[in-house]
Amino acid sequence: MKAREARALGQRISTLLQTDPIGSAYELLAPVLAEPTSFAALRRIGSEIGHNPFERIDPFLMRIAEDKTEGGWPVISGILAAQLNQDLSSSLQRCRSFILEADIWYAADTLGEWVVGQAWVDHFKSTLDLIASWREDRNGWVRRAVGTSVHYWAKRSRGVEELTQQAKTLLSFLEPMFEEWEIEAVKGIGWGLKTLGKYYPDLGDWPEVI
Known part of the structure; x- marks a missing residue:
């Protein structure tokens, strides 16, 4: 699916959601989720739908999640x-x-x-406060997501010198997680640290995980 097609489909679904919270809107999306579609295209579809307020799209979000398709999560992310x-x-x-x-x-x-990750890019300080508790979340997938979000930020930063202080802050933010024991969470945290270390190698002594 080309980018233009993805945006057009997202716009059609967005229009339908103004009168029908789930029904025909999901009927348009379901075939796309059932076939191989790039995550980038799925995210573009979601981005167009996301222009609606949560009151309108919450039932649609829940409907996507209910089917647990692999392609549904990029749409939700968008x-x-x-x-x-x-x-x-x-x-x-x-x-x-x-x-x-x-x-x-x-x-x-x-x-x-x-x-x-995009929240870090656009709203760094607020995100710092809002997800601080995720580091101690009882769920390992939530803890893993902290690491993958830092990976995204570091990848987007490209090592720009002006963002060095934010990189230092993120390294400190992850520090309480260095003793994580659940393997799936460790993978996400390690991923974030590895990408931070790639773009900001001079921040200090890096833990062995990278």
Whole structure:
């Protein structure tokens, strides 16, 4: 699916959601989720849908999550990322809820990168406060998403010198997680540290995990 086609489909679904919270809108999306579609295209579809307020799209989000398709999580990620500038706190709360609902690594990574990671890029200080508790979350997938979100931020930073202080802050933010024991969470945290170390190798002594 080309980018233009993905945006057009997202716009059609968005229009339908103004009168029908689920029904015909999901009928348009379901065939796309049932066939091989790039995550980038799925995210573009979600980005267009995300222009609607949460009151309108929450039932649709739940319907996507209910089927637990692999392609559904990029769509949800695109929707939530599109809402970050309007309602950061609610977007991150919903992100955590869907990580719990999915209960699988690829959803944790997709939501962690594209929602929380984008939140770091656009709303660094607020995100620092809003997801601090995720580091001690009882759910390992949520803890994993903290690491994948830092990976996304570091990848987007490209090592720009002006962002060095933010990189230092993120390294300190991850420090309480260095003794993580659950392997799936360790993988996400290690991923975040490895990418931070790649772009900001001079921050200090890096833990052996990278």
